[in-house]
Amino acid sequence: MVSLKSIPQHKRLYEILRRHISEGVYKEGDLLPSENELCQLYGMTRPTVRQSLATLANDGYIIKHQGKGSIVHHLPREIGILSVSGTTSAVGDRKLKTRIIVKPHIIPWEENFMFALSGLEKESGCIYMERLRLLDDVPIFYDISYIANINLPRITSRQFENRSLFRILRDHYHIEIKGGEQRIKAIPASEKISRFLHLKRGQPVLHLERKMETNNPGLFLYSSIFCNTEKYSIFGRF
Amino acid sequence: MVSLKSIPQHKRLYEILRRHISEGVYKEGDLLPSENELCQLYGMTRPTVRQSLATLANDGYIIKHQGKGSIVHHLPREIGILSVSGTTSAVGDRKLKTRIIVKPHIIPWEENFMFALSGLEKESGCIYMERLRLLDDVPIFYDISYIANINLPRITSRQFENRSLFRILRDHYHIEIKGGEQRIKAIPASEKISRFLHLKRGQPVLHLERKMETNNPGLFLYSSIFCNTEKYSIFGRF
DNA sequence: AAGTTTTACTTGTAAATACAAGTTATTTTC
DNA sequence: GAAAATAACTTGTATTTACAAGTAAAACTT
Numbered sequence: 001m002v003s004l005k006s007i008p009q010h011k012r013l014y015e016i017l018r019r020h021i022s023e024g025v026y027k028e029g030d031l032l033p034s035e036n037e038l039c040q041l042y043g044m045t046r047p048t049v050r051q052s053l054a055t056l057a058n059d060g061y062i063i064k065h066q067g068k069g070s071i072v073h074h075l076p077r078e079i080g081i082l083s084v085s086g087t088t089s090a091v092g093d094r095k096l097k098t099r100i101i102v103k104p105h106i107i108p109w110e111e112n113f114m115f116a117l118s119g120l121e122k123e124s125g126c127i128y129m130e131r132l133r134l135l136d137d138v139p140i141f142y143d144i145s146y147i148a149n150i151n152l153p154r155i156t157s158r159q160f161e162n163r164s165l166f167r168i169l170r171d172h173y174h175i176e177i178k179g180g181e182q183r184i185k186a187i188p189a190s191e192k193i194s195r196f197l198h199l200k201r202g203q204p205v206l207h208l209e210r211k212m213e214t215n216n217p218g219l220f221l222y223s224s225i226f227c228n229t230e231k232y233s234i235f236g237r238f
Numbered sequence: 239m240v241s242l243k244s245i246p247q248h249k250r251l252y253e254i255l256r257r258h259i260s261e262g263v264y265k266e267g268d269l270l271p272s273e274n275e276l277c278q279l280y281g282m283t284r285p286t287v288r289q290s291l292a293t294l295a296n297d298g299y300i301i302k303h304q305g306k307g308s309i310v311h312h313l314p315r316e317i318g319i320l321s322v323s324g325t326t327s328a329v330g331d332r333k334l335k336t337r338i339i340v341k342p343h344i345i346p347w348e349e350n351f352m353f354a355l356s357g358l359e360k361e362s363g364c365i366y367m368e369r370l371r372l373l374d375d376v377p378i379f380y381d382i383s384y385i386a387n388i389n390l391p392r393i394t395s396r397q398f399e400n401r402s403l404f405r406i407l408r409d410h411y412h413i414e415i416k417g418g419e420q421r422i423k424a425i426p427a428s429e430k431i432s433r434f435l436h437l438k439r440g441q442p443v444l445h446l447e448r449k450m451e452t453n454n455p456g457l458f459l460y461s462s463i464f465c466n467t468e469k470y471s472i473f474g475r476f
Numbered sequence: 477a478a479g480t481t482t483t484a485c486t487t488g489t490a491a492a493t494a495c496a497a498g499t500t501a502t503t504t505t506c
Numbered sequence: 507g508a509a510a511a512t513a514a515c516t517t518g519t520a521t522t523t524a525c526a527a528g529t530a531a532a533a534c535t536t
Contacts (some may be wrong), residue, residue, distance in 0.1 A: 008519060034486060045521050047285075050487085058296055066487045067528030183471035186424035186442035204424035204442035209471075233421035233447075246489060272516060283491050288517085304517045305498030 009044050010051040016042075017052065021061050021072055032062060032070040097137070101196070102130035104156045106149055113146075113222075114183075115211045120218055121148040127155060131165075132196055139197045140232060146222040165221075175219065180212035189226075197228040206234060247282050248289035254280075255290065259299050259310055270300060270308040335375070339434070340368035342394045344387055351384075351460075352421075353449045358456055359386040365393060369403075370434055377435050378470060384460040403459075413457065418450035427464075435466040444472060 020026050033041065038049045053070055056062045062070040109117060109126045126146050133141040145165060147155075151173070158168060169175040188202040197205065206227040211220055227234060258264050271279065276287045291308055294300045300308045347355060347364045364384050371379040383403060385393075389411070396406060407413040426440040435443065444465040449458055465472060 010519075036486085046487095047522090048520060051519090053487095054292075064487070065529085067485080067530080069486060069529095182474055184422065184444065184474065185467040185471050186444040186465070187467075188442050202440075204426050206422065206424040206444070227424070229423040229425075233423050235419065235421055248489075274516085284517095285492090286490060289489090291517095302517070303499085305500080305515085307499095307516060 009042075010048050010055070013038065013042055013044065013049065013052040014055050017056055018059075018061060021056075026072045028072055030072045031068075032072065034069055097134045099132045099134065100129065101132055101142075102128070104129040104158075106156065109146075114209045114224065115220075115222060117148075118218065120150065121220070124149045127152065135232065138228075138231065140228050142193055142196050142226040144224040146224075148219060150219055151216075169214075169221075175214045175216055177212050177214060177221070180210055180220075182208050182210040184208050193226045197226065199228060199230070204229075247280075248286050248293070251276070251280055251282065251287065251290040252293050255294055256297075256299060259294075264310045266310055268310045269306075270310065272307055335372045337370045337372065338367065339370055339380075340366070342367040342396075344394065347384075352447045352462065353458075353460060355386075356456065358388065359458070362387045365390065373470065376466075376469065378466050380431055380434050380464040382462040384462075386457060388457055389454075407452075407459075413452045413454055415450050415452055415459070418448055418458075420446050420448040422446050431464045435464065437466060437468070442467075 017026075017032070026032060032038075032053075035046055035049050035053065038044070038052075039046055042049070053062065053064065057064050057070070060073055063073050064070050104127050106125050107128045109122055125148075127149050129145050131141075131143045131145070132139055133143060155168075155173075158172070166177060185207045186204050187207045189197065189199045189205045191201060193199070193205055194201045194203065199205065206225075206229050208223075208225040208227070210223050210225070212222070213220060255264075255270070264270060270276075270291075273284055273287050273291065276282070276290075277284055280287070291300065291302065295302050295308070298311055301311050302308050342365055344363050345366045347360055363386075365387050367383050369379075369381045369383070370377055371381060393406075393411075396410070404415060423445045424442050425445045427435065427437045427443045429439060431437070431443055432439045432441065437443065444463075444467050446461075446463040446465070448461050448463070450460070451458060
């Protein structure tokens, strides 16, 4: 019995469980229904269910224990793909704001761009924007984004204020981040960065250069991120 | 036909292919033998072979393409789990040196340790060491390691000079790093750090606090790492 | 009552089979 | 010769079946 939308069953179940975990239907430490129960619930066979669970385990949503079951694992809150862990108190989603400094517009790619570009990317031009992200009204990230202008109609006219770039790409263009690579450095704050992040010049700033892969093989997102890590740390799993 | 050593077949094939990739039998961009060929070569069925390949893809060793095959993916050179990418030239393994600053010895855990500790860990005491790691004789990492003293006989008397802690744990104790979490900050160099990393006081330094999970469920490795990122960046995939 | 054994349930491993879907090279047709 | 159709590959999805191995609670024994 194949689904009408021709989306694989294992992927469908993966999305259902992932949503349930994100929305708190299953909480941290909870035991997921057993594989056989999931088979009955969703009308699949065990290998199919197991494939969903394997992907979830892989993405860190659950931890499997032989003879016991699949336990929901706590995932840190994310900002984009980065995540922030406060050193003093927990961080709520609603306190996060985004302010556009330079509106998205199309420019030619910089010479000596931080990553190597394909021919198609170079030809297509670059959608450029600068954003400042605040937590509790404290500036944390200064984010410069570069996207190749490939099949992204009307993106420069969209509303980015207080919205996630990743969510917009996902909802409107069905583009999802699959992974990527990054270089991390500690650098002294430049005049511009120190002004936006409310730091003194020369104070240590975390600098990330990232290249993100999407489900669209030729399309990558690039960003150069400057982080104020005085009060918060960047949190990550590996 | 079950293997004598009772190691799962899919895991066996995974290890074989991983070694072949690491040792350069298959190079970056090469096409791995097809799933059916691997079935014949190693006397397994396709689901088993596919499980090995799925794990390899997961770990980033290969990228699978439907209708095409599994392509070997380049993995950056690693130092521990961290990896370094030079901004100017490539980095060769042999230029990497480790110097012990504080020999491994057993101490009680610090009050207010950077991560929460289990009761067992607290009782067991802590194996502590400090190491300086150099690339081309330039100090890059100052690495403070903490390991719970659980089932690690004679570890304080082992030879760590110019050897990877991870390799020692793997070879002598069958402990492998499965993953972990980390917090990253940019901080000004303290007096001690600036001396070891050949920096001026107050210069930006990358600080990582990491908790690493092992195949031994109760055993974690902790480290506090200070990186000189003037010439090199920390490279990572996500 | 305390410890031991058994039982039931969990996930792990593995085979055999079938067809779908994407890629590439070959063959055919014009 | 060039474009189009075909064939022969590749990986992706899914079912069915069987047993192994780890966990935890129930039943049993002492």
